[in-house]
Amino acid sequence: MAGRNIGVAVDFSPCSKNALRWAAANLAAPGDRLILIHAKPSYQYEEGVAHLWERDGSPLIPLLELSDPRVSKIYGLAPDRETLEVLARAAAQRGVQVFAKVLWGDPAKKLTEAVHKVPLQWLVVGNRGLSTVKRVLMGSVSTYVVNHAACPVTVVRENMLPSAPTTSY
Numbered sequence: 001m002a003g004r005n006i007g008v009a010v011d012f013s014p015c016s017k018n019a020l021r022w023a024a025a026n027l028a029a030p031g032d033r034l035i036l037i038h039a040k041p042s043y044q045y046e047e048g049v050a051h052l053w054e055r056d057g058s059p060l061i062p063l064l065e066l067s068d069p070r071v072s073k074i075y076g077l078a079p080d081r082e083t084l085e086v087l088a089r090a091a092a093q094r095g096v097q098v099f100a101k102v103l104w105g106d107p108a109k110k111l112t113e114a115v116h117k118v119p120l121q122w123l124v125v126g127n128r129g130l131s132t133v134k135r136v137l138m139g140s141v142s143t144y145v146v147n148h149a150a151c152p153v154t155v156v157r158e159n160m161l162p163s164a165p166t167t168s169y
Contacts, residue, residue, distance in 0.1 A: 004029075004032045004121040004122060005032075005035055005119060005122075006027050006033065006034050006120070006122045007035050007036075007037045007114060007118065007120040007122065007123040007124065008020050008034065008035070008125075009037050009038075009107075009111050009123065009124070009126065009141070009145070010036045010037065011038065011039075012038075012079060014158065015126035015127065015128050015156075015158040016126045018126060018158060019124050019125060020087075021086055022154070023154075024086060024087075024096075027122060027124065028090055028094040029096070030096070031096075032096045032097075033096065033097045034087070034096045034099070035060065035098075035100070035101055036087075036098075036099070037103065037110075037114050037118075038077060038101070039102075039103045039105065039107035039110040039111060040104050041104070053104070054104050054105075056117060057101050057110070058100075058101055058103075059101075060118075061075065061077075061100040061101065062097075062099055063091060063097075063098040066079055066084070066087075066099075067079075075100075076102065077100065101114065101118060107141050108145060108148075109144075111123065111125065111141065111145050112145055112149050115149045116150065120151055121152075122153075123145065123151055123152070123153045123154075124153075124156060125142045125155055125156070126142070126155075126157075127140075127155045127156065127157050127158065128158055
């Protein structure tokens, strides 16, 4: 099972951070790569280099670089301290390599494409628990991904806690 690429869809919301904690506690194993997948609707940034990656997304960004605000700014990322701490603990305690990848375009479609392009063996997404009416009107990224991704997908509800009792993320 080791050596997998486990993707976690993140937008740095409480819901996506919970999905990240869940993936770190329940899926990550030594030798795996935990890859944050961040989909942005636009690729226009003041740095002017993000357009180079519009089609296929950014290169994989190692945790050390992701932690550098100057590097994050190039990719239009804003990882908060809590997210970086969860990633650092996962790397240290679980023996996983941590990367981020930024994609530009419709989040549901880009997450599904990431399964092939990265490639991913597993994808974890958060679910905000939208009401049926809101889900019909706005659509649901998690529903689209579950129905279109060519790998196992775990949907973590906003209030779902990691189940690993020995480690806190």
